Amino acid sequence: MLRIGNTEFRHGLILAPLAGVTDTYFRRICKSFGAELVCSEMVSSEGVKRRMARSMEYLNFCDEERPISIQIFGSSPESMKEAAKIIETDFHPDVIDINLGCPVKKVIKTGAGAALLKDTKKMEDVVNSVVSSVNTPVSAKIRVGWDKDNSLEISKVLEGCGICFLTVHARRACDNYSVKADWSVYKDIMNNISIPLVANGDITRPEDVMYLRDDMGVDAVMIGRGALGRPWIFKMIKDLIENGRLREEPLMNEKIEVFLKQIELMKENIGKERTVGRLKKHVVYYLKGFTTSKDIIHEILISKKLEEIISLISNIIVEQ
Ligand SMILES: Cc1cc2nc3c(=O)[nH]c(=O)nc-3n(C[C@H](O)[C@H](O)[C@H](O)COP(=O)(O)O)c2cc1C
Structure with a gap:
């Protein structure tokens, strides 16, 4: 140990x-x-x-x-x-x-x-x-x-x-x-x-x-x-x-909630503008495997507005 x-x-x-x-x-x-x-x-x-x-x-x-x-x-x-x-x-x-x-x-x-x-x-x-x-x-x-x-x-x-x-x-x-x-x-x-x-x-x-x-x-x-x-x-x-229990990976909705929580933490501490830059490093990883993720990832990566990005990510939950 x-x-x-x-x-x-x-x-x-x-x-x-x-x-x-x-x-x-x-x-x-x-x-x-x-x-x-x-x-x-x-x-x-x-x-x-x-x-x-x-x-x-x-x-x-x-x-x-x-x-x-x-x-x-x-x-x-x-x-x-x-x-x-x-x-x-x-x-x-x-x-x-x-x-x-x-x-x-x-x-x-x-x-x-x-x-x-x-x-x-x-x-x-x-x-x-x-x-x-x-x-x-x-x-x-x-x-x-x-x-x-x-x-x-x-x-x-x-x-x-x-x-x-x-x-x-x-x-x-x-x-x-x-x-x-x-x-x-x-x-x-x-x-x-x-x-x-x-x-x-x-x-x-x-x-x-x-x-x-x-x-x-x-x-x-x-x-x-x-x-x-x-x-x-x-x-x-x-x-x-x-x-001794091997759990499944969480459902997409749960994954998105974790990502949104991380974004919220960043927003509270470094403000909207810097959050937009930083969250982009994580987008591909959190959204991997989601059926229409390619288009959404692209939209997020080109967006400069935090509200828009949060709404794109939150909509994934609604669409599930
Ligand atoms: C994007 C990225 C950044 C990394 N930055 C560091 C670093 O700052 N310091 C370090 O010791 N290793 C760094 N590494 C190496 C990782 O800590 C780790 O040793 C390596 O990725 C192998 O472990 P993994 O297969 O679990 O990723 C980095 C690796 C990646 C992919």
């Missing part, structure tokens, strides 16, 4: 960091369905160090989201340390996570994210620098390696740095999402480290969680794309674990 300090994560259900998606509103919705730990989108250590408005905005969360992890990325031990200190002092998250897996060009060209997997010494310096500068528990999220699987070596180094748990996205940095996540890597890693291991990659069904927990013995699972437009996945998993 995953434990951080005095907090126990009974079922080990974690919402993954997803840039552009897992903002405070989506996180709150996931929490309401049973996500036990939620993670911020990745935030640049340089941005935090310079207190840039955009980076600082990513750091905002509310108490309802706790326990929460804030994820940072960067390649300079100094800047990562500064950022971690600011985050600890000003925001008090429950965990600070270090991104060691992002393969996006913009990130790796600065030597951050997955680029650190190529240089174990530098990775160690970055992680040590963060761990030693804050009292907040620090975790790390890796891919299994850059272009080969050296997850064992990486895991041992990170354990030595004193991280509180390790999340392993079971792909190499050079793999795209068409390559299936290789969950078989977890056994070896668990045999070699004693900190909790969190599995990540292609976990989309409650049965996947049962397999990873009960057969593989991982301490927790982190779900990313499987929760997009499907925050109730956490409840479905909880039901299977607690009652």
Whole structure:
């Protein structure tokens, strides 16, 4: 079981960091369905160090989201340390996570994210620098390696740095999402480290969680794309674990109600105009599978008016 300090994560259900998606509103919705730990989108250590408005905005969360992890990325031990200190002092998250897996060009060209997997010494310096500068528990999220699987070596180094748990996205940095996540890597890693291991990659069904927990013995699972437009996945998993009952996906009407609730949360906090921009990232996911969704999605995506969008979405319920 995953434990951080005095907090126990009974079922080990974690919402993954997803840039552009897992903002405070989506996180709150996931929490309401049973996500036990939620993670911020990745935030640049340089941005935090310079207190840039955009980076600082990513750091905002509310108490309802706790326990929460804030994820940072960067390649300079100094800047990562500064950022971690600011985050600890000003925001008090429950965990600070270090991104060691992002393969996006913009990130790796600065030597951050997955680029650190190529240089174990530098990775160690970055992680040590963060761990030693804050009292907040620090975790790390890796891919299994850059272009080969050296997850064992990486895991041992990170354990030595004193991280509180390790999340392993079971792909190499050079793999795209068409390559299936290789969950078989977890056994070896668990045999070699004693900190909790969190599995990540292609976990989309409650049965996947049962397999990873009960057969593989991982301490927790982190779900990313499987929760997009499907925050109730956490409840479905909880039901299977607690009652042995595999629930159906909710009906379209129920899905729409959840989406409208998320939109309302955004509207209350960031106003109509910004809500229109943000909700569009979620439309395709929430409305997937609905018979006339293609036309409606198109109408929503080109609309600039929140009232119009809400009415388009609400009408789906009426038409059901
Ligand atoms: C749109 C998108 C944004 C992502 N942003 C982040 C991020 O900010 N930090 C991070 O560590 N991983 C990020 N990831 C990777 C996910 O956290 C996760 O490791 C990956 O999607 C595999 O898990 P999944 O199959 O459950 O989605 C992102 C993935 C996607 C698809």
